[in-house]
């Protein structure tokens with residue numbers, strides 16, 4: 230007994246030190262997680278997957294669980310890439326944030342062409358039951374609805390809102406709860422990082438959902454940010470947490486206006502520390518997910534052509550100053 234105890238005492242500091250040197254290891258020590266987005270194609274690169282295995286505790290499917298990938302034509306489901314992602318996670322002990330059940334984007338045209346509220350309701354319920362049902366018990370949290378608001382705080386005029394009004398959100402959460410009762414169910418959106426109509430509208434909606442007894446557990450703040458514009462993150466994250474729900478930073482990246490300089494990379498280090506420490510310091514913030522590993526694979530290149538280098542590893546999979554900033558923020 231004495232011998233075993235001595236061994237345990239000797240081993241403990243070593244284990245702690247080893248874990249504290251990775252993003253997720255340090256996050257876990259604080260009761261949180263640190264994750265990244267990826268998918269089958271990226272996982273087939275060993276530079277990429279080795280970093281994920283070492284540094285991250287959670288993965289989000291960058292595209293493989295979206296409607297166009299999972300139900301490209303009505304009631305014809307394809308789960309190949311989603312299955313790959315989930316089995317990678319299970320093999321390597323990572324949790325999965327499911328992304329996403331109902332979203333206006335990457336939505337097949339057969340869904341946007343629906344004109345009957347009754348049809349759309351059963352289509353949504355079937356999609357959610359099938360997708361969330363397939364991965365039942367394997368998903369830590371689902372982004373049940375994504376990006377339902379315009380910047381001015383009005384509801385986005387998606388086919389879902391047009392035909393069903395705000396009730397489409399209730400329908401989606403109830404269907405998700407029925408399909409996977411153990412997953413945390415989140416509403417997810419971007420530009421919740423500063424004060425304004427959008428975050429006000431989201432907080433008001435959460436209050437209405439809570440008062441109607443809708444099973445909602447968390448708010449995801451995507452946090453696709455711009456260099457030097459991160460000062461509002463902590464206060465807004467706190468406002469989201471004050472709803473009583475859990476909060477998560479779900480798609481963090483901090484893009485640099487071209488051209489990239491050493492000074493800007495140093496600013497990015499500070500910015501990552503600021504954003505990550507906002508989550509660390511808020512009890513109800515459960516974790517942070519960055520939207521990819523290497524700058525070379527980021528969606529920013531094609532989406533925001535005048536910006537670059539938004540992630541923690543550079544084009545050659547070398548750690549950037551931003552990595553040091555993120556680690557320091559945990």
Ligand code: XIL
Pocket residue numbers: 291292375451480528
């Ligand atoms: C992006 C992916 O990163 C790209 O590969 C894809 O072409 C478009 O979608 N908000 C979201 C994510 O919720 O799903 C988006 O991901 C980025 C913005």
